[in-house]
Amino acid sequence: MVDKVVRLEDAIATIDDGDTVCVSGFVGIGTPEGLVRGLQDRFLAHAAPKDISLLFAAAPGDGKDRGLNRLAIPGLVKRAIGGHWSLVPKLGAMAMNNEIEAYNLPLGCISQLYRDIGAGKPGMFSKVGLHTFVDPRQSGGAINDCTTKPLVELMELAGEEWLFYHAVPVDVALIRGTTADRHGNITMEREALTLDMLPIAIAAKNSGGLVIAQVERIAANGSLDPKQVIVPGNLVDCVVVAERDEHHQTYKTPYEHAFTGRMKADVGQPVPMDLTERKIIARRAAMELPVNGVVNLGIGMPEGVSAVANEEGVIDNITLTTEAGVLGGVPQSGLDFGAAINANAIIQTNQQFDFYDGGGLDLACLGMAETDATGNVNVSRFKDRFAGAGGFINISQNARKVVFVGTFTAGGLKVAINDGKMSIAQEGRSRKFINQVEQITFNGAYAASQGKEVLYVTERCVFKLGESGQELIEVAPGIDIEKDILGQMDFKPVINDVKEMDPSILGEAPMKLRTRLLAIPNSDRLFHDKQQNIVFVNLSGLTIETEEDVRIFEHDMNSFFQQIGQKVNLVSNYDGISISPKMAAKFANVLGQLEYDYYLTATRYTTSAFLRQKLGQDLKNRSISPHIFETRQEAAAYIAANRSD
Known part of the structure; x- marks a missing residue:
């Protein structure tokens, strides 16, 4: 040879x-x-x-x-x-x-397109990029005026819109x-x-x-x-x-065994982040981490979420990933970005995006350079500076929940914290909440139409995406809504019930996030929407290991429903729940008793296929209708169609 x-x-x-x-x-x-x-x-x-x-x-x-x-x-x-x-x-x-x-073009789509080029196909169909600048109805991914040949086409298949990415033969x-x-x-x-x-x-x-x-x-x-x-x-x-x-391993690190998985490194005790606006944002975003969930953290500001999770001792209760192909471990930053120390698995990039595009991400925490009233986000282009979308479009369009993070203004922002309250010592020179973003990397209206849960987290406030656009839902202690928020925006958000951000975010001491995420009191897991007569139950992170755990759960649930005084429709979240096999039958017995005594209709949802199968079978064995769905939207839709008032 x-x-x-x-x-x-x-x-x-x-x-x-x-x-x-x-x-x-x-x-x-x-x-x-x-x-x-x-x-x-x-x-x-x-x-x-x-x-x-x-x-x-x-x-x-x-x-x-x-x-x-x-x-x-x-x-x-x-x-x-x-x-x-x-x-x-x-x-x-x-x-x-x-x-x-x-x-x-979206990073994930190029990665996946390599396979189709190799397979001799004319291109690849994907929904990734719809209603963003990649969509031919906007710019089709072209960066400048001299770029005229279309590489992306809008097509309809089975009554749905798709983007077709043309193959590019490789010499x-x-x-x-x-x-x-x-x-x-x-x-x-x-x-x-x-x-x-x-x-x-x-x-x-x-x-x-x-x-x-x-x-x-x-x-x-x-x-x-x-x-x-x-x-x-x-x-x-x-x-x-x-x-x-x-041939260094990264541009920063010549070689690190722990990046390859050939050795597990002793990472030692995490060094706490300084209490700056960066940490405040990371702390608030970390409160959204899904127990036992799969998470993608973007580069830049989102990296602080990993540091907070490590500092708060919850890093082992989530699976952090990078679009490059890493699952688990501690993702790295800067010129080491893409690598991870002590990863659980390293797969090909195209495979990671297959997982992402199919809905495998429970949460994505991504940067937010600028945003507008409808919830659009731009991270890709700003006047004469061009960053590109990277994997942002794949990730933000397909994650079950998205948390955008960034400071409220940019360029010289300084905040001060005294006696548990925040003040703006120096406002940033540039606004981020503007009338219209320069380029749509994430389409807010499209996400809202799909019922996607989206938050916009800053150091001074939090917005959520709704059908009418962005709604102000939280404000940091000490922040004046008129002066510090509305006065620094180009549009007025929806304002209804505004709550105070958790004061622990502004303290030097740890937030005890592990307790918050893993030890939620049963009373905090229940909410009764009186208008629709629906009780939402969040069992995420619930652990049932002993008979005492079953007894406490049974007591708290019965007490709550007895106080309502009427039968209700139920939607339950079972994501991240842990039930000992020895307690599974007894736990199912409690669910059966609750359904018989208090429910008009009952649906449950979990992204765990195993739990859907196991819990569904246990309920069937007790002649209980096991309506178990993959998402809250599916469960709520079933309730809406079958509700008994």
Whole structure:
């Protein structure tokens, strides 16, 4: 067989004028820095290749000079199609200045599109991007005026709107691994992520293109464990051994065992965040964390939620994820973003987005650069600065609940906290709550029409999304609504019942969040909507391990319903509930007694398929109708259709 290990210069010489070059990488993880630098050097020396097209999902770059920033040279790039752009600002500037054709498509859609390109399909259908700037009814993802060829089409299938993302044939794929043999088999044991190396390679090979891989070492032929081979040699044309300083695990960290899962690190005691507006926002957002739920935290402000969860001792009661493919562990930030210490699993990026798009996320906590009265959010474009959407659209459209976080104003904001009250020492120069966002990265009206639960959390107040737009629901102690909130907005939100934000958010001491999330008094789990005669029961985090737990639950529930004095319709949330197998029958007996004595109709919902099956069977065994749904909306809709008044 041919020895595929070649010099960098020989590998890069295979790239021709006008080729479409797909580049792997998530920030610095998996970014083939040596190959990209080699392409830069060749163009500077020989003015070739010219007019290439770049295809990338997650902005391989450091925000300065590395990664695709190296290729921002007039004449080298003609077109760029990318998911995240903020870390490739030099390329982004060329796009904003109409120097290159440029598109911004959702990161997850590009990642998934690699598979369809490889499968020889004409493109991919997705609902992700509907009613955002990616929708052809807005800009179709085009960044500038010189970008005219449509890559996204609006289509109707079975009476529903879908977006069709056109396939982009790949001429050259630049990928990265850890070890290769001379036949081109690639493993990734020292990489922090596996990303989309295999789909990218298949996309190039089945497009009739070339695959060039950067690795840090060469192994003897036949010595690699076949189960560890991520990209098989039949897909690889050239292998280049990288210089040591061009193959760091991330742009920040040369190598960390705990990023790979090869070792569990002792993370020690978390260092508490300083009590600033950042921590105040993170604390309020952390109160929305779903017990035993799956969560995605965006980059920037949302990263503080992870720190608060760690500080408050609830990090083990949620599964944090990153769109790069990490599940569990402690996600990292900055130029380590995408990696995690002590992850439970690391899967391909396209697989992670399959999970996200299908509704696997219980909560997404994302940044909020600017928002308007209808609840639209923009995080992607601001006048002459272009960041791109990244995975934001996939995540915000498909998570069951979304919490947007950000300061109320930007640019110089300073808050003061005295005696448990907040005051604005210096207001920010720029408003974030404006009449109309510059670009729609999240469509509030579309989300509201789907019944999605959405919060907008700032240091001084909280809004929720409703059918009429944003509604002010909480205000921090010490904040004046007229002066500090309405006086700093371009629109007036809906104002009904405004509550005070929990004062513990402003204290130096821990909030005792673990107790709040895991030990909710039964009395706080029950709410009677008298107008609709519906009782909403939140059993999230309830633990039933002993007969005493069953007895307390039975007593508290009976006391509540006896006080109402009439039968009611019931909607119960069973997400995150833990029932000991020994107590399951006794717990079901209590549910049966409650239904017989107090309920007109009863529906239950949980995202746990196992719990739906187990609880449903227990109720059937007691001749109780087991109306158990996956979401609160489904349960409430059933009540509305079958309610007995």
